[in-house]
Amino acid sequence: xxxxxLRVIWRKILTDSNRLITKTQLGIITIWLSFTIAAFxxxxxxxxxxxxxxxxxxxINQQNISNYLSHYISRNKANQRVQTVVHxxxxxxxxxxxxxxxxxxxxxxxxxxxxxxxxxTISEDKILPxxxxxxLIDNTGNVIYFGPYGQGLACSQTAGYAQTxxxxxxxxxxxxxxxxxxxxCYCAV
Numbered sequence: 543x544x545x546x547x548l549r550v551i552w553r554k555i556l557t558d559s560n561r562l563i564t565k566t567q568l569g570i571i572t573i574w575l576s577f578t579i580a581a582f583x584x585x586x587x588x589x590x591x592x593x594x595x596x597x598x599x600x601x602i603n604q605q606n607i608s609n610y611l612s613h614y615i616s617r618n619k620a621n622q623r624v625q626t627v628v629h630x631x632x633x634x635x636x637x638x639x640x641x642x643x644x645x646x647x648x649x650x651x652x653x654x655x656x657x658x659x660x661x662x663t664i665s666e667d668k669i670l671p672x673x674x675x676x677x678l679i680d681n682t683g684n685v686i687y688f689g690p691y692g693q694g695l696a697c698s699q700t701a702g703y704a705q706t707x708x709x710x711x712x713x714x715x716x717x718x719x720x721x722x723x724x725x726x727c728y729c730a731v
Contacts, residue, residue: 593690593724594671602669604718608685610669611677616658623681625657627708630664632673635729641674644691644702648676651705655712664731672728676704678711686711689721690728 594600599607616624629645631638649659657678664670678686687707703721710717 590694590725591672591728591730593675593693593726593728594722595730596671598669598671599720599722602720602722604685604720607669607677607688607720608679608683611679611685611688612683614660614662614677615679615683616660623683625652625655625681626677626679627652627657627659628677628679629659629661630670630673630675630677630731631661632729632731633663633665635673637727637729638674640727641691644705645674645676647702648691648705648708651708651712652678667731670731672730674728678704678708680711680716684716684718685720686716687719687721689719690724690726693724693726 602610611628614626614628616626618624627648629648652659664673672690675688675690677688680686687704689703691704692702703719703724707717707719
């Protein structure tokens with residue numbers, strides 16, 4: 543279909559410009575465009591992976607993940623649970639750099655609204671599928687959100703799932719979401 547559209551466009555150019563472009567030149571341009579599109583697809587295919595490609599979260603619900611992440615919850619001096627943001631990263635994960643802006647925005651919003659912030663580096667885990675990822679946990683120990691910061695190439699397709707969920711929670715809305723399906727730049731754990 544792309545090739546057919548290019549032919550129509552080039553025929554129009556050829557007739558309008560007294561055939562200044564030869565068929566050889568048209569062929570070279572077509573081959574170059576095809577190669578460029580194929581190369582782009584090849585290079586981004588390594589960056590767009592499933593967040594849970596090993597299906598670790600398949601039978602996990604919000605309560606299961608809340609129980610699993612309970613040891614990451616901060617406590618105050620009276621030993622009461624405190625709202626907590628937990629950032630998960632993996633050593634040598636190139637994808638982490640794409641989440642830095644999301645992390646800074648979340649940390650600013652979270653600390654302004656009484657959340658403690660923790661950063662956890664993991665190499666392997668039986669439930670957590672990939673990094674960079676984040677968990678937002680309320681003061682009762684329930685997960686408000688667990689999943690990636692965003693999706694898409696360089697996780698920039700969205701303003702950020704986690705930031706949206708944190709904003710909603712601060713405004714009084716809580717959905718308790720565990721993201722299992724997203725495509726982006728993630729490193730499997």
